Amino acid sequence: MTDPSVPETMTAWRQPAYGGPETVQSARVPVPEPGAGEVLVRVRATALHAGDVHIMRGEPLLVRAFFGLRGPKIATRGMDVAGTVAAIGPGVDAPAVGDEVVGELPGGGLAEYAIAPAGRVVARPAAIDAVAAAALPVSAGTAWQALDLAGGRVGAGRRVLVVGASGGVGTYTVQLAALRGAEVWAICGARNERLVADLGAARTFDYVRVDAGASPAELPAASFDAVIDIVGRAPLRALRRLVTPGGSVILVSGEGGRVLGPLGRMLRAGLLSLTPGPRLKPLAATAKPDITRQLLALVVEGRLRPVIERTYALADARARRRGAHGRQGRRHGRVSGRATGVMSHFSSLSARYSGRKWDISFRDVPLCGDSARHTERKWDMDAGGGDRARNARGERMPVACSCRPFLAVPREPESKGRRTSGQRPPHLYKEQRCRRTPFPPQRKPPTRRPRASSAPRSTADT
Ligand SMILES: NC(=O)c1ccc[n+]([C@@H]2O[C@H](COP(=O)([O-])OP(=O)(O)OC[C@H]3O[C@@H](n4cnc5c(N)ncnc54)[C@H](OP(=O)(O)O)[C@@H]3O)[C@@H](O)[C@H]2O)c1
Numbered sequence: 001m002t003d004p005s006v007p008e009t010m011t012a013w014r015q016p017a018y019g020g021p022e023t024v025q026s027a028r029v030p031v032p033e034p035g036a037g038e039v040l041v042r043v044r045a046t047a048l049h050a051g052d053v054h055i056m057r058g059e060p061l062l063v064r065a066f067f068g069l070r071g072p073k074i075a076t077r078g079m080d081v082a083g084t085v086a087a088i089g090p091g092v093d094a095p096a097v098g099d100e101v102v103g104e105l106p107g108g109g110l111a112e113y114a115i116a117p118a119g120r121v122v123a124r125p126a127a128i129d130a131v132a133a134a135a136l137p138v139s140a141g142t143a144w145q146a147l148d149l150a151g152g153r154v155g156a157g158r159r160v161l162v163v164g165a166s167g168g169v170g171t172y173t174v175q176l177a178a179l180r181g182a183e184v185w186a187i188c189g190a191r192n193e194r195l196v197a198d199l200g201a202a203r204t205f206d207y208v209r210v211d212a213g214a215s216p217a218e219l220p221a222a223s224f225d226a227v228i229d230i231v232g233r234a235p236l237r238a239l240r241r242l243v244t245p246g247g248s249v250i251l252v253s254g255e256g257g258r259v260l261g262p263l264g265r266m267l268r269a270g271l272l273s274l275t276p277g278p279r280l281k282p283l284a285a286t287a288k289p290d291i292t293r294q295l296l297a298l299v300v301e302g303r304l305r306p307v308i309e310r311t312y313a314l315a316d317a318r319a320r321r322r323g324a325h326g327r328q329g330r331r332h333g334r335v336s337g338r339a340t341g342v343m344s345h346f347s348s349l350s351a352r353y354s355g356r357k358w359d360i361s362f363r364d365v366p367l368c369g370d371s372a373r374h375t376e377r378k379w380d381m382d383a384g385g386g387d388r389a390r391n392a393r394g395e396r397m398p399v400a401c402s403c404r405p406f407l408a409v410p411r412e413p414e415s416k417g418r419r420t421s422g423q424r425p426p427h428l429y430k431e432q433r434c435r436r437t438p439f440p441p442q443r444k445p446p447t448r449r450p451r452a453s454s455a456p457r458s459t460a461d462t
Pocket residue numbers: 049050051138139142163164165166167168169170187188189190191192207230231233251252253254255283284285286325329330331332333
């Protein structure tokens with residue numbers, strides 16, 4: 001059965017090949033027909049998240065084994081969708097045409113219509129608008145499953161540490177852990193500390209000042225019943241040290257190497273868990289409509305709040321995707337909107353050890369909503385920032401942008417020990433809050449070091 005108002009063609013943002021936001025193009029395509037067990041949803045809002053970006057880029061390369069070797073099998077990104085059922089395929093009893101639904105789809109949300117397996121969508125209560133509803137399934141579902149994985153360790157009388165508390169998954173993790181009665185400590189960006197405290201964190205820490213991986217005094221050993229690591233940069237041993245015996249570290253982050261992504265960290269976690277001490281548990285969240293239903297109920301009751309930074313119209317979907325964050329993307333909350341979503345800054349800082357030198361580069365232009373600044377920043381990176389960073393000889397070399405709230409300060413590679421070719425050095429740079437850096441950034445004259453100490457690097461750098 002089909003709503004007679006469904007047109008023959010629709011606008012969809014499609015990508016024929018893996019790559020950055022520039023690979024995503026708007027196209028007029030036929031409205032798909034639902035097959036057996038499927039429904040056609042007229043999309044009202046879609047939220048993008050880290051998973052969409054990984055598939056868009058085809059990185060880590062491992063994702064291509066599942067989503068298409070040469071290009072994405074589903075050409076349209078957008079997994080979180082809220083909309084109206086416009087047609088149902090054979091064998092579908094519920095939902096019915098005209099029902100308002102929300103759910104996690106395999107993709108296809110960045111279009112006017114999307115196909116959804118009927119069992120993946122649930123009814124959207126009238127009290128929740130489509131934008132807020134679309135911000136729930138993946139991120140809040142992941143937060144829910146992460147806390148479930150920690151078991152009874154998140155509840156009344158327990159203390160939980162959330163690393164990466166201000167993002168899409170983090171903002172829900174903080175709220176849901178607090179709802180379960182736990183005392184929540186949270187590490188997030190300084191600009192979001194207030195937000196995270198409002199969401200229910202008893203204590204918040206700026207990740208520039210308090211690094212969970214560096215045994216800071218603020219986070220005493222064995223003081224948490226569970227650590228939920230959404231960032232994936234702190235050494236596993238350091239996270240384990242924070243947890244009480246019998247507690248667990250839940251590994252949520254999907255970041256990692258270019259080929260295997262988080263898999264290496266997961267394998268290390270498995271090996272480390274064989275030794276006595278708290279368990280390290282990787283999370284592989286899946287679409288769980290039943291959890292989405294419970295999350296919707298919490299929102300209706302006013303106990304859970306989707307944090308949405310900005311919404312975009314479908315016509316601006318590429319900008320939104322560009323904003324949807326890369327490895328170092330920073331934003332809080334989900335991207336959502338009328339058939340689209342949200343983001344502020346986007347850029348991806350990549351650092352790689354190739355042969356004998358550290359190669360640090362910015363791989364994407366940030367989205368700051370100001371195309372003039374946009375261009376300026378790209379110029380700055382191309383003309384100086386990136387190159388100087390790559391050739392750093394231990395000097396503090398700010399790579400800054402007026403539209404980015406932090407500075408990346410390369411560190412001396414040698415101080416980080418041996419690395420192999422292609423490995424990403426997570427601590428090669430450190431991030432600092434940008435204190436209103438003038439644009440272009442004022443660079444201090446580098447402090448000269450004795451020639452002898454930099455000699456081994458100088459050949460590689462020049
Ligand atoms: N395991 C699974 O099944 C599963 C499912 C979904 C998502 N994920 C993964 O979960 C991760 C987070 O996703 P997301 O959608 O929440 O991303 P997100 O919205 O970009 O959030 C990341 C947050 O991390 C914060 N952050 C960055 N560096 C930090 C640090 N050193 N310490 C503490 N916080 C830091 C940022 O804070 P500021 O904005 O304040 O700078 C940002 O808000 C991704 O890696 C994704 O792949 C995994």
